[in-house]
Amino acid sequence: MTSSISNTPMVALTTGEPAGVGPELTLMLASSGKPLPATLVAIGDPGMLAERAERLGLGIEIEVSAPGRMPRDPRPGVLPVWPVALRVPSHPGVLEPANGAYVLETLDVAIAACRDGHADAMVTAPVHKGAIIDGGHIGFTGHTEYLRDACGVDEVVMMLATDAALHGRVAGEPRCALRVALATTHLPLREVADAITATRLERVLRILDGDLRRHFGIDAPHIVVCGLNPHAGEDGHLGREELEIITPTLARLREQGLDLEGPLPADTLFTPRHLEGADAVLAMYHDQGLPVLKYAGFGSGANITLGLPIVRTSVDHGTALDLAGKGIADPGSLRVAVALAAEMARRGG
Ligand SMILES: NC(=O)C1=CN([C@@H]2O[C@H](COP(=O)(O)OP(=O)(O)OC[C@H]3O[C@@H](n4cnc5c(N)ncnc54)[C@H](O)[C@@H]3O)[C@@H](O)[C@H]2O)C=CC1
């Protein structure tokens, strides 16, 4: 048992799709010389990581440890790695679906470490959903849903936040401080409306309210909720989900003490007047909320899975295959995700 929350939290960092930027961002972070508020252990193929470090001229030594164990004396310039073997060799920018099983194994190692108390939190570098599915893992849609199932909970909530919004409520927060949670995650747009049920919305809002208190120290979160349809349905003329599902669910939860506003038309919700005083926005679907978030702070935000019994954060971007192996991808979001995971772990997970 190596986790020591009273000192520096121990963060297990999965290195993600091996053909993407995850391995090099991990190495860049570990070799930057800038202090991190966590002790890092990377999970991935040690040979691949050593090869990428050499390719990019990053002066960092890979030190293999047995999963769950840390070197007694973590040293600068040395990255501890819990090894998982690639299934086939990996080259930057070239997807190999056979490595889907490798990627999922790195997640399993991190989840087990968090559950067994060997790590205080997990941070994930990006995976390529298509490659994992093409590798035969048909039901895979993303870390969020994989973690939900692996941790045996009914519902989780994906929330992304810009850096300024990550550390609790700050007086005079800049306008770009945004937390955006999603009522639905990775599913075809065609299926979104059917997925917006009263049961799902109620679970999502309870998790969001509870985890804003637990992880972000916000006592009475004010949550602003988007409508699903244009103009929030225009009184039923442009869709009935607001009248039949969203409005009644919000009313029921308000009676139980949640501080909810909406449903508001999503096109004008993301303006200063509505965002002022909002602790989070609940968007109905992925591309309703995330483009705004990424416009406000791409590269310096983080993705948090709410509703889990463990702490998991991630980057705000994907595998960036076009940049892989070139050493030009920005490690900013990974740094923010590690710092946030450490902060959440210190708050008690
Ligand atoms: N947390 C995760 O595992 C995530 C995984 N993905 C996956 O990534 C794959 C590619 O998705 P895309 O939609 O193409 O998004 P992407 O984020 O990989 O790329 C979009 C654009 O942003 C740029 N970009 C991404 N990360 C960057 C960084 N660190 N520094 C500088 N520029 C960066 C890319 O070069 C590209 O121009 C998909 O399979 C998707 O499912 C996407 C988002 C999150």
Ligand SMILES: NCC(=O)COP(=O)(O)O
């Ligand atoms: N766009 C965010 C995203 O796709 C992240 O998904 P996940 O793998 O963290 O579930």
